[in-house]
Amino acid sequence: MATKAPATAAQKTWSFVGRIFQTGKSIPSIKNMDTDDGAPRVSRTDADYKYASGAGPNAAGLSTLEKNRVRSRHEYLTNEYVHRAKQIRTAYTVGGGLRPHIKGDPNLQRLWDAFVINSDPSGLLDFYAQQALAFGEQLEGGEVIALPRNRLPEDGLPVPLQIQLLESEHMPIGRIGGMPDNAIAGVELDLLQRPVAYWLYDRHPAEGYVLGTGVPSVKRYPADRVFHIFEPTRTGQLRGSAALSRVLSRIRNVENYEKADLMRKEVAALLGVAVKMPAADDDVAKVLGLKADDREEGQTWAMAPLEPGGIFGLPPGADISVVNPNDSSTGYKEAWQTRYFGVATGLGVPYFLLTGDFSNIEERSLRFAMIDFHRTVEADRRRLNHQLNRKVWRAFLDAAERAGWKPAPGKTRADFEVVEWIGEPLPHIHPVQEVTAQRDAIRSGLKTFAKSLQESGSDLETFIAEKQAENALLDAAGIILDCDPRHITKAGGAQDATETPTRTQRTA
Structure with a gap:
């Protein structure tokens, strides 16, 4: 064979x-x-890869969701740079609010303004402040839930609708309280893997010991009545992970490094004095109160602590030794910067905005970093508009109709279903150059005036109305500003009052 x-x-x-x-x-x-x-040989430096997981988007995230969320909240509460990162992301993304551009219906605009003021059931915030709170909570806890609450006429609200925000802890991680088998971490799915319902605690599960209410129960909410805000990073992901998760270990390393360096500084600042006394004769022993068995040469005596300007005497022949530990701390600044570069990157915030360290940064580098950060802000705005604002707007239209609103003549509700949400303008990096470039883009036809106004946080209809009102007030008062193209040219001369201004003069 x-x-x-x-x-x-x-x-x-x-x-x-x-x-x-x-x-x-x-x-x-x-x-x-x-x-x-086929078993690979794993080196000591790559030992962590040995335990790398190939779990799916939900199994991988849920296994560490609660642990990372608790640690994230701790860091946001105690670490000033993490708290600062949350402030920066929220201020740039939401600022004074993402506002709907309502066209052609002043009544609907007035109803929206009334809703903004009364949107918070607690009465602490308006809707734009709720936007900021929701976005910040999504960064800290990984997700946030908004519930539209319809109100009764006797509540006295101009628009019978309010928005209640819930922290991510309101959604359980496990299957409890009679959840069906097709529910994953509080999200109930249909056969096409679409969310059809959310299971939420009726109270915050971590507040029971404060309120004395015990363990809360869970309740099923239809998916169209739950606005779930989080940043999905994998296809099929159902729950959000705190933005801080990816840099938790690095932040902890920075904190431990600072503690170790502080300990070195404290040790280096210690100052001690050792006094080596000579053999004490009868007179010295009597002064010092020494016993017979203590009268030996070379004995070290305890002394009172040193004080600024202190004066004390020693017997003849005493030897003083000063103990002053050396400071062995070197390279602290470089190590600190290197670590916080990683923290800033993980949190999506420019390093100089996070730390306030603008040293060794050129204008070109500053502009590049801010342009890149602005792209992050625009992506955050789009996601917040899609997950929260768009759904709130539809609930608002329903409530406005219950309050008696009807579309203006010639329009239907379908004309108002989709609105454009306009955020505060992102700050200029180089105002002169950017405004000049924007003006040239409009004049050359590469950008519309309406688009330019939108980027500035306004809209064409509002601009026209405000400009007409402003011109009317100036004309009534007989005031002519040197920036008014109706009267003054770009060169500073007076417009010809006997002729209608030409197209060039009007745009000068």
């Missing part, structure tokens, strides 16, 4: 790869495979 030739290295490799595809296991690096079963 013929013997089977030993398998070559290539045959072993392909056999191993075949087993991988059959079992669905992850494929280790072929370069490091030295055994027949």
Whole structure:
């Protein structure tokens, strides 16, 4: 009987790869495979990769969701730079609020303004402040839930609608309280894996010991009555993870490094004095109150603590030794900067905005960093508009109709279903150059005036109305400003009052 030739290295490799595809296991690096079963050799520095998980988007996130959320809240509460990062992201993304551009219906605009004032059930915030709170909570806790609450006529609200915000802890992680088998971490799915309902605690589960109410119960809410705000990072992800999760270990390392350096500073600041006394004769012993067995040369005596300007005497022949530890701390600034560069990157905030350190940064680098940050802000705004504002607007239209609102003549509700949400303008990096470039883009037809106004936090209809009112007041008072193109040219001369201003004069 013929013997089977030993398998070559290539045959072993392909056999191993075949087993991988059959079992669905992850494929280790072929370069490091030295055994027949394909087990890779793991170095000490790569030991963490040994436990890398190939779990799905929900299994991977839910396994550490609660732990990371608790640690994230702790850091936001105690770490000034983490708190600052949350403030920066919220201020740039929401600022004074993302506002709907309501066209052609002043009555609807007045109703919206009334809703903004009364949107918070607690009465502490208006709707634009709720936007900021929701976005900040999404950064800190990973997600936030907004519930539209319809109110009764006797509540006396111009628009019978309010928005209640709930922290992410209101949504349980496990399957409890009669949840069906198709519910994952509080999200109930249909056969097409679409959310059809959310299961929420009726009270914050961590507040029971304060209120004395015990363990809260869970309640099922239809998906169209729950606005779930979070940043999905994987397809099929149902729950959000705190933005701080990816840099928690780095932040902890920075804190430990600062504590260690502070300890070195404290040790280096210590100052001690050791006094070596000579053999005490009868007179010295009597003055010092020494016993017979203490009268030995070389004895070290305890003294009172040193004080500024203190004066004390010593017997003849006493030897004083000063103990002053050396400061061995070097490279602290470089190490601190390196670590917080990583923290700023993980939190999506420019390093100089996070730390206030603008040293060694050029204007070109500053502009590039801010342009990149503005892209992050625009992405955050789009997601907040889609997950929160768009849904709040539809609930507002329903409530406005219950309050008696009807579309203006010639319009239907469908004309108001979709509105444009306009945020505060992002600050200029170089105002002169940017305003000049914007003006040139409008004059050359590369950008519309309406788009430019939108980027400035306004809209064309509002601008026209405000400009007409402003011009009317100036004309009534007989005031002519040197920036008014109706009367003054760009060069500073007076417009010809006998002729209608030409197109060039009007745009000068």
